[in-house]
Structure formats: C-alpha cells, structure tokens
Amino acid sequence: MREAAVKSQTLDKPWKRPGGAAYAIRRVSAFLRPPVEVYEMPAEVHKDADIPVRMRDGVTLRLNLFRPADHEGPQGPLPVILSAHPYGKDAVPKKTRFGRWSLNPQYRIMNQSEPVRISDQTSWEAPDPVWWVQQGYAVINLDTRGGGHSEGRGDLFSDQEADDIAQVIAWAAAQPWSNGKIAMLGVSYLAISQYKVAALQPPALKAIVPWEGFSDAYRDFFTSGGIVENGFARVWLFLSSRAARLSTNLAVERRKHPLRDDWWAGLSPDLSRITVPILECTSFSDANLHSIGSMRAFARSGSRQRHAFAHRGPKWATFYGNEARRHQLAFLDKHLRGQESMEIPPMRLEIRDRGDHVVEVRDEQEWPLARTEWRRLHLQATGVLSTEAAREGAVTFNLRRDAVAFDHHFPEDTEVTGPMLLRLQVATSGARDPRILVGVEKRVAHRMVPFEGSYGYGRDRIAQGRLRLALRELDPVLSTPHQPEHTFRTAEPLVDGEATEILIPLSPSATLFRAGESLRLMIAGRYLEPRNPLFGHFPTHYVPSSSGRAIISWDADHPSYLEIPVIPRR
Numbered sequence: 015m016r017e018a019a020v021k022s023q024t025l026d027k028p029w030k031r032p033g034g035a036a037y038a039i040r041r042v043s044a045f046l047r048p049p050v051e052v053y054e055m056p057a058e059v060h061k062d063a064d065i066p067v068r069m070r071d072g073v074t075l076r077l078n079l080f081r082p083a084d085h086e087g088p089q090g091p092l093p094v095i096l097s098a099h100p101y102g103k104d105a106v107p108k109k110t111r112f113g114r115w116s117l118n119p120q121y122r123i124m125n126q127s128e129p130v131r132i133s134d135q136t137s138w139e140a141p142d143p144v145w146w147v148q149q150g151y152a153v154i155n156l157d158t159r160g161g162g163h164s165e166g167r168g169d170l171f172s173d174q175e176a177d178d179i180a181q182v183i184a185w186a187a188a189q190p191w192s193n194g195k196i197a198m199l200g201v202s203y204l205a206i207s208q209y210k211v212a213a214l215q216p217p218a219l220k221a222i223v224p225w226e227g228f229s230d231a232y233r234d235f236f237t238s239g240g241i242v243e244n245g246f247a248r249v250w251l252f253l254s255s256r257a258a259r260l261s262t263n264l265a266v267e268r269r270k271h272p273l274r275d276d277w278w279a280g281l282s283p284d285l286s287r288i289t290v291p292i293l294e295c296t297s298f299s300d301a302n303l304h305s306i307g308s309m310r311a312f313a314r315s316g317s318r319q320r321h322a323f324a325h326r327g328p329k330w331a332t333f334y335g336n337e338a339r340r341h342q343l344a345f346l347d348k349h350l351r352g353q354e355s356m357e358i359p360p361m362r363l364e365i366r367d368r369g370d371h372v373v374e375v376r377d378e379q380e381w382p383l384a385r386t387e388w389r390r391l392h393l394q395a396t397g398v399l400s401t402e403a404a405r406e407g408a409v410t411f412n413l414r415r416d417a418v419a420f421d422h423h424f425p426e427d428t429e430v431t432g433p434m435l436l437r438l439q440v441a442t443s444g445a446r447d448p449r450i451l452v453g454v455e456k457r458v459a460h461r462m463v464p465f466e467g468s469y470g471y472g473r474d475r476i477a478q479g480r481l482r483l484a485l486r487e488l489d490p491v492l493s494t495p496h497q498p499e500h501t502f503r504t505a506e507p508l509v510d511g512e513a514t515e516i517l518i519p520l521s522p523s524a525t526l527f528r529a530g531e532s533l534r535l536m537i538a539g540r541y542l543e544p545r546n547p548l549f550g551h552f553p554t555h556y557v558p559s560s561s562g563r564a565i566i567s568w569d570a571d572h573p574s575y576l577e578i579p580v581i582p583r584r
Contacts, residue, residue, distance in 0.1 A: 024397040024409050026419035026534075028453060028542040031462050034549035037473055041548060044125030049331075051131045052107045052115040058083050059147045061135065063104075064163055067185050069178055073159060073166040077182065078103050080135065080143035080153040081191060091193040092152040093350035094186050097140040097200040098179045098207050100161035100168060100258035107134045121330070124470030127370070128331035139201035142334060149343055151350075152191060156182055158207070161258035169262050170203075170254065171231055171281040176210035180219075183211070187218030195350040199223040199342065201333050202304065205295075209283035209311065212290055221349040222288070223342055225295040225333050228307030229285060232278040232502060235303055236268055238556070239518070240485035240502050241449050245545070245555030246302070246469060273485075274502035285311055291319035293345045293358070295333070296381075298326040301478050301521035302468035302554055309522055313381060321345065322361040322381065324524065326369070326466055365429060367526040368456075369465040369472065374526075381522075382432040382579060388496060390575040391422050391535075393568055398422070399535060399576060408567035413445055413539025413559035418566065420535045420576075421457070424527045432579030433497050434477050434520035436535070439572045441513040442483070445539075445562025448508065451480040452518055453542040454576070456525060457532045465525075471543075471551045476533075478542070479520035480556060483508050486516045496577065513567055535576050539564060 055061070062079040069075060081092065107115045118138050121130070133144035143153035159178050160168030168175060179198075187194045196218045198208040205227025212222050228234035236247050251265045271277045294312040298305055312322045323341055325332055332338050341362065347353045359377035367373050391399035395407035399422035411418045434454060442448045455475040456463040467474025484505045492499035498517045508514055527533065536542055539559030544550030568574040 024395070024418050024420070025411060026417045026536055028417050028419075028455075028536045028538070029544045029550075031473070033473070034544070034546075038548035040472070041125060045122045048117060048121045049126055049129040050117055050121050051129065052117075052134055053131070055133050055135050055144050059144050067182050069181055073164075075157060075159060075164040075178060075182065076162070077154050077156040080147050080155075082147055082150075091191060092150065093346070094152045094154060094192050094196045095141060095146055095199050095346070096154040096156060096179075096183065096186065096196055097198065097204045098156040098158050098182070099138070099140065099200065099204045100158045100170065100254060101138045101203070102162040102257055103137050103140075103155040103157050104162060106137050107132070109134075126328040126331045126470060127466065127472060128328050128335070130331050130334050132334055139204050139330070141199045145339070151346070154182070154186060158258070160260055167259045167261040169260060170264060171206070171210075173210065175207065176214055179207065179211045180214050180216040183216045183218050193350070194218055195220045197221040197223065197346050197350055199225070199346075201225045201329065202227060205304075205308075209285065209288065212292075213284050213287035215287065215289060219290055221291045221293070221346060223293045223345065224308065224311065226297050226300055226304040226308055226329060227311070228304045229283060229311040230307055231281045232274040233499075234307035237272075237274070237502070238302075239449075239480035240482035240500065241451070241480050242557045243302075243555065244557060245553040249553050273505065285314045286316045288315040289317055291321075291345070291349050292317045293321045293323065293341065295338075296322045296324045296522075297329065297332070298324065298521070298523045299466035299474070300329060300468045301474070305521050309381065320360065321358050324361060325364045326366050326524070328466055328470065363431070363524060365431060365524045365526055366465070367528065368463050369474075382496065383581060385582060386432055387580045387582060389578050389580045390573075391578060392573060392575045393420050393566065399533070403570065403573055403575075404568055406569040408565055410563055410565045411538070413442075413448055413562050413564055417536045417538035417542060421532050423532045424529060426529045427583065428527045429525070429581040429583065430476075430527060430533070430578050431524040431581045433522045434479075434579065435496055435498065435577040436479065436518040436520060437577070438516050438518070438537070438574045439513045439567045440483065440508075440516055441511055441565045441567065442508055443511055443563045443565065445510075445564065446560050447482070447484060448559045448562060448564065449480065449482045449539060449557070450516070450518065450564070451478075451538050451541050451556060452520060453478045453536045454520060455534050455536070456527065457534050467551065469551070469554065473543075473549075474551075475542070476525050477520040477523045479518045481516060481518045483514070483516060486514070488517065496579070513565070513572070515572065533578070537566065
C-alpha cells in the first residue's frame with residue numbers, strides 16, 4: 015500500500031501535458047502565415063554577384079558583394095562583414111507570380127513567435143546585407159567550397175573550410191573598397207564556421223559575432239550526453255548533402271565513431287586560440303543545439319574582449335531584431351571603425367518568468383555569476399525536492415513508460431540563473447545500455463509554464479540534460495565544480511542492480527520564480543517531449559533506453575540532489 019502511494023506521488027508522464035491542441039492551432043496558423051516581412055533591395059545598395067576568388071590549390075570560390083551604390087563616395091574604404099556557409103548564398107526570398115514572397119521553408123516549420131523583417135537579399139541565417147550596407151559596411155556572402163556556385167568538394171566543420179575562409183578574408187582586406195578590417199557574422203552554421211577561422215588568427219580578421227553556434231559537434235548536437243540524436247541531426251545532414259557537394263558523408267562517419275574519439279575532436283575548434291574580440295549570442299532557447307556550446311565558446315575563448323548576448327527569445331526574430339542589431343553594430347563599429355556608440359557589457363542578461371515576458375535585462379560581468387548561491391535540492395521519496403537532506407530512500411520507474419518527478423515550492427521570489435547540476439545514485443535492472451534524460455519545468459497552479467525552445471518549439475521547459483550511463487566518465491581538465499564535462503571516450507557499462515553515482519549537467523537558463531510557484535524535476539529513460547509535428551518537439555529525437563527499470567537512491571553518505579543557481583535579490 016505504501017509503495018503504491020509513493021508511486022502515485024512521484025511518477026509522471028511529461029510528454030502528455032495539457033494545452034497541445036491550442037498550441038497545434040497556433041503552430042498551423044504560423045505555418046500558413048509565417049510572421050516574416052520581406053522588402054526589396056533599394057537602388058542605394060549595389061550588388062556584385064559571383065565574384066571569383068581563387069584558392070592556393072586552384073579551386074575558385076564565389077561570393078556576392080554588397081556596397082553602397084555610390085561606393086566611391088566621401089565615406090572612403092569600408093569595413094567588411096563576411097558570412098560563409100554551404101547552404102547557397104543565392105537561396106534568397108523571391109517574388110512569386112502572385113506578388114508574394116517565397117520563404118525558406120524553415121520559417122514555416124520552425125515558426126517564430128515574434129515578427130522578422132529581412133531584405134530580399136538575405137540568405138539563410140546570414141546578416142541582412144541591405145541593412146548593413148545602410149550602416150556603412152560592405153557585406154560579403156560566401157559560398158564555401160562545394161556549396162552554391164563555388165567549385166570543389168567541401169567538408170563541413172573542417173580545417174580546409176577554415177583555411178579557405180581565411181584566404182577570402184585576406185583577399186577582401188586587399189581590395190580598394192575595403193578598409194582592411196574584416197569581421198564575421200551569422201547564425202548557426204554561419205556562427206560555427208567562425209571559430210576555426212578565428213583560431214587561425216588571420217591578420218585582417220578583427221572581430222567575430224557567432225550568433226548561436228555550438229562549439230563541439232559531438233557534445234552539443236550529434237551525441238549530446240553520449241546519446242545519439244537522430245531527429246533534427248538526420249534532417250540537417252540530408253539537407254546539407256543536397257545543398258552542397260561534400261567529400262565526407264557525416265551521416266556515415268558518425269555511425270563509425272560512437273565515442274568522442276580523435277575524429278570528433280578534429281571537427282571542434284581550439285577555442286583557446288581565438289584572440290580577436292568576440293560577441294557571442296548565448297541564448298537559453300536552443301538547448302537541443304547551440305545553447306551549451308555557445309556558452310562554452312564565450313567562457314573558454316582566448317579573447318580578452320569577450321561579450322555575450324543572452325536571451326530566451328525566438329532565434330531569427332531576435333537576430334534580426336532592433337536590440338540585437340544595436341549590440342552587433344556597436345561592437346563592430348568599435349573594432350572595425352574605432353568608434354564607440356554605446357558601452358557593451360561583458361554579458362547582456364535577460365531574465366524571464368514565462369516564455370513571452372521579460373522581467374529584466376541587466377548587465378553582468380561573468381558566467382556563471384560570481385554572486386551565485388549554489389543551492390542543493392535533495393530528492394525525497396514523497397516526490398519533494400528539499401533543502402534538507404533525506405536520510406535514506408529510493409524511487410523506481412520504468413525507463414520507457416514513466417518519468418519520476420520531484421517538486422520544490424518557492425516561498426519567496428527567487429531568481430534561478432545559471433547552469434544546473436543533477437547528482438544521482440542510480441541502479442538499473444534488466445536495462446541494456448540505459449540512458450537518463452532530465453527536464454526542469456516551472457509550474458504555476460499545477461500547470462507547466464512554457465518557454466521558447468529549439469527549432470521554434472513554443473512549449474519548452476526551463477532546462478534539460480541527458481547522459482548515456484555507460485559514458486559517465488568525467489573529464490578532469492574540462493570539468494568545474496558546478497559544470498562537469500564527460501570525456502565520452504570510454505564506455506563502462508553499469509553492473510545490473512549496482513548503484514552508481516552519475517553527474518548530469520543541465521542547460522543554462524535565467525528564470526524568475528514568484529512566491530508560491532514551483533520547480534519540477536523530471537527524470538526518465540526517454541526524451542521528455544512528444545515528437546508529434548503539430549504539438550510536439552518535432553523533429554528532435556534522442557535514442558531512448560530500450561527496456562528495464564531504474565532505481566534512484568540516496569542516503570546520508572550518497573546523496574541525490576539537484577543543484578540550482580540562486581541569485582540573491584538586490
């Protein structure tokens with residue numbers, strides 16, 4: 015009888031939350047009419063298409079160059095913004111015969127909760143060249159090797175790609191219309207492609223603005239927590255192979271390298287070699303792709319002039335929005351023109367209490383915040399998270415069917431800002447290669463409060479994390495007391511029935527809990543979101559545990575707890 019009571023209090027099915035039908039209606043509406051406004055390039059902007067740049071090995075890359083139509087006017091040589099990607103620089107909005115604009119289908123599939131305004135020369139996730147030319151910049155949009163109109167066969171995330179871009183930077187710096195100072199700017203892959211280039215330290219590269227770009231392909235995307243992601247990763251790999259001519263089939267290679275071996279290490283940049291000023295967008299709304307890796311790049315780059323723009327808004331609406339552009343422009347004006355129009359803090363931090371409401375935006379000096387109070391919330395068998403350690407207890411759940419849940423109620427307004435950490439004592443029974451997937455949600459009046467998530471998902475939780483338990487070995491060099499990193503190099507299967515301590519880092523967040531609101535921790539053997547394309551987190555999919563049960567236990571010497579970063583109220 016007592017066991018049944020415990021189960022009813024602690025078991026949950028987080029993939030079955032109310033509100034799915036209403037959300038599906040909103041999603042379909044945004045699919046049919048995405049909030050994207052396109053305007054035509056005005057006559058004051060001049061475009062030179064498909065300018066060839068020959069590489070040392072004889073391969074010719076091609077780029078589009080945008081400048082003021084009167085580019086020999088009184089303003090003289092211009093600072094240059096460069097973006098580089100394999101998606102095709104000429105894949106831009108075009109007018110249909112009905113007078114409407116064709117859009118990249120991702121704007122429909124991954125809908126934005128706020129409006130986006132771009133010119134008809136804006137390629138996918140690249141800066142709007144018209145807007146930047148109007149601010150007095152020359153803009154280069156480059157087809158990387160094998161992409162668009164560039165020759166050769168390319169390799170994504172490769173040293174060759176970085177060297178090609180560095181050569182284009184040197185070419186741009188030598189042109190008569192250039193002032194010799196180049197910056198890189200762009201979202202997602204157009205952010206990732208900046209890291210290795212900056213690590214090469216080309217003399218003319220004066221600043222980079224990687225806007226939401228992961229920094230470790232294994233840890234951040236393809237095999238997060240050692241668990242294979244075969245939803246969005248599979249879609250992206252297929253579409254990339256269609257958009258560009260590539261030498262390496264990453265879809266095949268990733269299956270050959272289930273552990274983070276030297277092949278994976280070769281895809282990742284040496285962040286310590288990045289010494290140019292960096293403005294990194296470290297959003298909290300892309301935990302399935304860029305959030306953790308972009309924060310890592312901000313924290314571990316070798317640059318003495320590091321800045322972060324932290325937000326929880328929609329990805330593209332934020333990038334093309336007014337506030338983000340003000341930060342980008344002020345940063346680039348300083349480092350490419352020597353002009354200071356506003357002071358840029360080390361971190362612009364945004365705190366929300368729900369997905370559509372910003373409580374506060376303030377300047378911070380570091381991450382995690384130095385004044386953080388690291389609070390441990392201990393698991394209790396009654397489904398409670400308590401600041402008081404439990405003497406002894408355990409909960410059991412089916413890895414495929416259920417999640418175990420624990421709640422903590424805040425008696426006063428509490429800001430939780432920073433990364434979370436989950437420490438568990440776990441044993442499994444009848445499980446082959448088990449995985450643990452974790453989510454933390456905010457609850458008001460017993461209902462989940464939704465936040466912006468990856469791929470335009472509007473019902474995301476505050477934070478998440480995951481771990482394939484056989485890959486629990488910690489990296490002693492990269493780990494810090496509150497942010498552990500796993501090596502993912504050695505597999506050590508669990509012994510059936512034997513309790514083992516594991517650490518699971520959770521994605522960063524910045525959330526205000528009002529007095530009386532609660533935090534819920536959920537632990538399962540499968541992803542906590544539904545995959546349904548209408549109301550779920552499509553196309554995200556992490557390979558789940560195949561079977562079996564998990565037992566989470568604790569006692570005085572072996573605690574199980576969630577560590578949260580509490581920021582004292584000023």
